[in-house]
Amino acid sequence: MSVDLDQTPLRYGATYDELSADGVNPREHWTHLMESLRAIGPEELSRRWNRAERRIRENGITYNIYSDPLGANRPWRIDLVPLLISPDEWRFIEQGIIQRAQLLNVILEDLYGLQELVTNGHFPAALLYANPAFLRPLVGVKVPPQSYLHMLAIDLARSPDGQWWVLADRTQAPAGSGYALENRTIVSDVLPDLFRTSNVLRLAPFFRAQREALIQLAGGGNPRIVLLTPGPHNETYFEHSYIARYLGFTLVEGADLTVRDRAVFLKTVDGLEKVDVILRRVDDSFCDPLELRSESLLGVPGLVDAVAAGNVKVANALGSGLIETAALMPFLPGLSRHLLDEELKLPSVATWWCGQTPALDWVLNHLDSVVVKPAFPTRGMEPVFGAEIPQAEKSKFAEQMRTRPYEYVAQEQIALSTAPVWENGHLIPRSVVLRTYVLNTGNGWIALPGGLTRVAESEGPIVSMQRGGHSKDAWVLWDGPVDTFSMLRPRSEPVELHRVAPAVPSSVADNVFWLGRYVERAENIARIVRSLIPRVRRADEAELGCLIRMHNCLESRHSKLPKVKKRQPTLRELEQELVSVVSNVKRPDSLAATLAEVSRVGGNVRERLSADMNYLISQLRDSIQVEHGNQFLEYPATLTRCLELLSAFSGMERENINRGSGWLFMSIGRRLERAIYLTRQLREVTTPLCEQDWSFLECLLEVADSSVSYRTRYFTTLQPLAVLDLLMADEMNPRSLDFQLRHLADLYRKLPRHMDDDLRAMQDAVARLGSFDLRTIEYPMPGSAAGEAHGFDGLSRLEKFLRELEYLLPSWSNNLSSRYFSHARTLPITVGQ
């Protein structure tokens, strides 16, 4: 690929080109970047960019697209060239967006308070009453002064004459600041020298201020702050978990919270814990099914009442969505003069709210030059480009608008400015919109320097994340000193030391418990199949029985094999069955499905896991895909790779996770799962093996990774009792049943709010297990054909014990669930509406 950056076509025409004024030479503040890109060269840039894209995939940075037929979790798409903003330009933008934030905040305060703007005619009453986002239960509810908006996003675009315009305000739960942060991390990694030498204003101070602002909103101290997310299916879920982790907040869904005595509590494994501040990513009307939208399953019943009682703060305040409507825009200049005694610094894109007759008439007379949109987006109407309405339908459309004119706004379309995008070794101009963020520190407003630059998917003016566009970093090039604060490297403030982590939410405990179980389950399946595959190809009919026994240990309900009672399956059938056990995602008991579960429950707690663990989980998900050739022959190597990753995971689990409640539940999950399948495997030995099945023992040792231990003790003689001793009774073997039970009992002693009955049952099981003296047990030997008749009492007692245990172990798991997790994420039912 030969690329010449000098010859990249720089278009100059009907749009503003961020890069170049004349289409030939870069603007002054772009020269350093262009020189730097040229110095790096296209090949090196491509290499670096490939690395970055791999990292995006590995870090699991995603944006779920509702309409994506390929399903959710599309990798986040970003561009390597940042949008550059010069110091003076930034000063202008910053002043403009801060003023706008102040103004919007005051407007909200009035509309949810005295409504003087309505009575004195500065704000049209119809615009208030017709707006479904006006939440009447919140009127008159006291919030701390100046605190309606904690943070808002303002979308800016630049018209051909170089003027910045506001396209939209996002005032209830603005998305994207986390993606902006992630973009910065990636781009500054790809272009480290350029970033270092460009004196770029940093983003971290903004997020530090956000954390401090929320602590202040709580009234100081060491408040419990939660980030309320609609859940993993939301398009920006990645960002929710990213921000929660970055700011140190607890990520919760509505069902994790409950209202008691007019206050909000988090359900944790230690019981209920009071919540002081909710940073929400759930839309206004979905936040409380009791007083707002009753069909919402995302909210917390009673939240509005808790807010009204002053027992919890919500950011942004409930009801803030009221001023997201574009219909407000034409009134802002007047409101600014009236409320702030200032001229509006940043104009909004020309907007007509049709609720006023002159505006409606103007719009109907100029339909060709505007785009008509719903004034209240919840009505779900798509924007209509006036020029595209066939002449014959224009009067019908006008009639529709006249019926409820206040439901419509019309806006002028702005020809968006373009910025260079790196594509296949070229720089190509693409339309951009800059989403900026303003934060209310409680003590003035600050702007995130730069923001999230959204880029049109192809040539053309439509910029939308929902439609699958991508994004860019935005660098504010500064002419003064730059604060290089990092969130993880605090400055000189004294720190209060905490040893005790806040209690773990029940839903998190639930997910990590199942993460432990699924990871262990995956390992068991992988080990069993890996030991079977080479044997299946070698086996004769006689050995087949032993392989079937091993397969039976999977307890696979979805097995395709014929029932043994009817006829012995063939080797061919077993081979197909094993392929299906590994790769058929539709089978809940397959390795692929189990790893998908690992990925799902891991994803639910991604903010609680280290970056390395998240990385491992994403690797695991893809680890068993065999693309070419004979799957069956590829499998041993593939499964070995999968087992390596699983070992890495369990290593991290042991060595890298703090021994808090989270780890406790993960370990319990793992021990329980291992005890469950081990018991099943051991029972295969205590149901006496016939002679030709003794090679089953070899398989079993391999699956338990205990072949070497066995050989060093017994050399090569395979003896069922010796195998039982090693895998059942040997308390030093981390894969023995005894080891699992003792550890489970240890872990149960550490549980908050003990589970005494089950702990006693566990200790009892350990004692009973120890009471079997394998030396006194007789095992039917090959040749002693009449074995069963003899009454091998010890062996059948052991068999009975294992059967009991097979029943007990899942009951412990169920009891644990109902004790610690059952109220987690249970959704309430609506009665009476």
Added chain:
Amino acid sequence: MIYKIVHRSTYKYKYPVSVGNHVTCLKPRSSMHQKLVQMELDIQPPPAMSTERVDFFGNRLNFFTVQELHKELVVEARSEVVLREQHATLWPKPGPAWEEVARALPWDHSHAGLDAYQFAFESPRIRIRQEFAAYALESFTPLRPLPEALLDLTKRINRDFHFDSKVTNVRTPPEEVFRKRRGVCQDFAHVQIACLRSINLAARYVSGYLRTFQRPGQPRLIGADASHAWVSVYCPESGWLDVDPTNDVVPSDGHVTLAWGRDYGDVSPLHGLALGGGAHTLKVAVDMEPIGVG
């Protein structure tokens, strides 16, 4: 008239409920025609928290949380109310032409005017539609005085729609009721409000009760023994005019007003969310008994 009203709602759940958050809108309002003497709310099992708040429309809501495990929830509201007669004879005669009222509404920035104007828009359960406007315009002929047109519309709805408790439920949209021409008092009220708002008049939903015992010589009214609903329309100077499309009457001293809002959703007598529960049934019994002449 003095009335004693007992309104008892019983929820029976299939499975135990561990936490129930509920709101009641069961406290009669006080107004020129209506005085609340006393009201008590009896909830079983007793709630861990119970608190009263006045909503945006001035109704008194009670929020309560039951935190003990229960399979049955009983909410009984007992109130005593004094009602004064308010007849259509007190209505303005002939009153302003309806178009004038509709035209003036957006420009009336008085407290009463703004308060009324909000009821001229769509609300969560009521849409503005051409079909509703067309139906309303048969009564609201050009320059007809608002009160007269309103009574005519009330009469037509009463005549054209059949009372039928089998075809609709609390969530049936007015469009469907309008198509089927069947429903209960809530549906008739919704349809009439939709008609009035579709021609730019302000109309609100009134929830209340109807006296149980018929007066001698008068037919027993529909909607007794249950909560009732009717419609109120804003007419400047005289205020709000109540009409009951279910019975084609102007509420007088037999209609007790509980609450008003934009539609049923704002004033449902009892709703909530229960953790657990599963399938459930609701039984409502209302008794409104005159106990004296006030």
